[in-house]
Amino acid sequence: MVATVIDGREIARGIEDDLRIRVESLLHSGVTPCLAVVIVGDDPASHVYVRAKERACARLGINSVRVDIPSDAEYEEVVTVVRRLNQDPEVNGILVQSPLPDGMDEIAITDLIDPNKDVDGFHAQNLGRLVQGDTSGLLPCTPAGVMRMLESVDVDLRGKRAVVIGRSRIVGMPQSILLSQRGVDATVTIAHSRTIDMASLCRGADVIIAAVGISNMVRSDWVKPGSTVIDVGVNRVNDDSEKGYHLTGDVHPEVGAVAGALSPVPGGVGPMTIAMLMTNTIRATEIQHET
Ligand code: GUN
Numbered sequence: 001m002v003a004t005v006i007d008g009r010e011i012a013r014g015i016e017d018d019l020r021i022r023v024e025s026l027l028h029s030g031v032t033p034c035l036a037v038v039i040v041g042d043d044p045a046s047h048v049y050v051r052a053k054e055r056a057c058a059r060l061g062i063n064s065v066r067v068d069i070p071s072d073a074e075y076e077e078v079v080t081v082v083r084r085l086n087q088d089p090e091v092n093g094i095l096v097q098s099p100l101p102d103g104m105d106e107i108a109i110t111d112l113i114d115p116n117k118d119v120d121g122f123h124a125q126n127l128g129r130l131v132q133g134d135t136s137g138l139l140p141c142t143p144a145g146v147m148r149m150l151e152s153v154d155v156d157l158r159g160k161r162a163v164v165i166g167r168s169r170i171v172g173m174p175q176s177i178l179l180s181q182r183g184v185d186a187t188v189t190i191a192h193s194r195t196i197d198m199a200s201l202c203r204g205a206d207v208i209i210a211a212v213g214i215s216n217m218v219r220s221d222w223v224k225p226g227s228t229v230i231d232v233g234v235n236r237v238n239d240d241s242e243k244g245y246h247l248t249g250d251v252h253p254e255v256g257a258v259a260g261a262l263s264p265v266p267g268g269v270g271p272m273t274i275a276m277l278m279t280n281t282i283r284a285t286e287i288q289h290e291t
Helices: 008-028 044-060 075-087 106-110 124-131 141-152 172-180 198-203 253-257 269-288
Strands: 034-040 063-069 093-096 161-165 187-191 207-210 228-231 235-238 245-248
Touching: 008 044, 008 141, 008 269, 034 044, 034 075, 034 269, 044 063, 044 269, 063 075, 075 093, 075 106, 093 106, 093 269, 124 172, 141 172, 141 228, 141 269, 161 172, 161 198, 172 187, 172 207, 187 198
Parallel strands: 034 063, 034 093, 161 187, 161 207, 207 228
Antiparallel strands: 235 245
């Protein structure tokens, strides 16, 4: 079997086309959506992600503001920036790029963001709504993007076994809620570093979402033939190319010979996360201007 490729770039393009219409309509009523991205320090991967977010804003006619804060800044400086952006009526979405430098409390910063501007969907209020079964608000971008990828291959999740590998705040935990929500109805297992016999757990799964950050961890003998595998991993592996590294996922490429559908890295979840961030920015703008 050769897996169907779940092309995140292509799905993201379709989402962006729909978003342009919503941006037009906001522009007609005199509103230009604006996303503020706060980046603290000089993590090279974070800078790559932030540039990709800025380029997406430019494609869609969304204003973007970037606030660069040095890695040795005081925590209070980040707090002041977030408070200022909360108060700024021109700013509709605020995102503080993770990871923050060691010692800075990411969760405390996230909870300072106005929940109506929390385009990452990580504020306790937005995550709380999600747990209550309300998915009409600002959803975490990567898990929401994964759901759209699963929809694109028409996989029926009802009653099926889904294994989410990884229990992060950004992906694994919210992903498990979205998969098990009413109407989607997957039976979800969250696997993590303490899980016993991950391979056999995965072999029983109809859907695997790998979000663990370990290069090529999921091998073909972990995967049930015909199952759907979404690779959320973005791992930098050093090599002697010009760049000095290449990207790998959490899923070994050999899985493509066994799975029914597989998302590639790069070109899978990455563009979808950005498309969902743009969706949230526009949704936040619409909510803020609802009459
Ligand atoms: N770092 C890696 N992924 C994300 C994300 O989705 N949002 C933010 N703010 N930081 C990240």
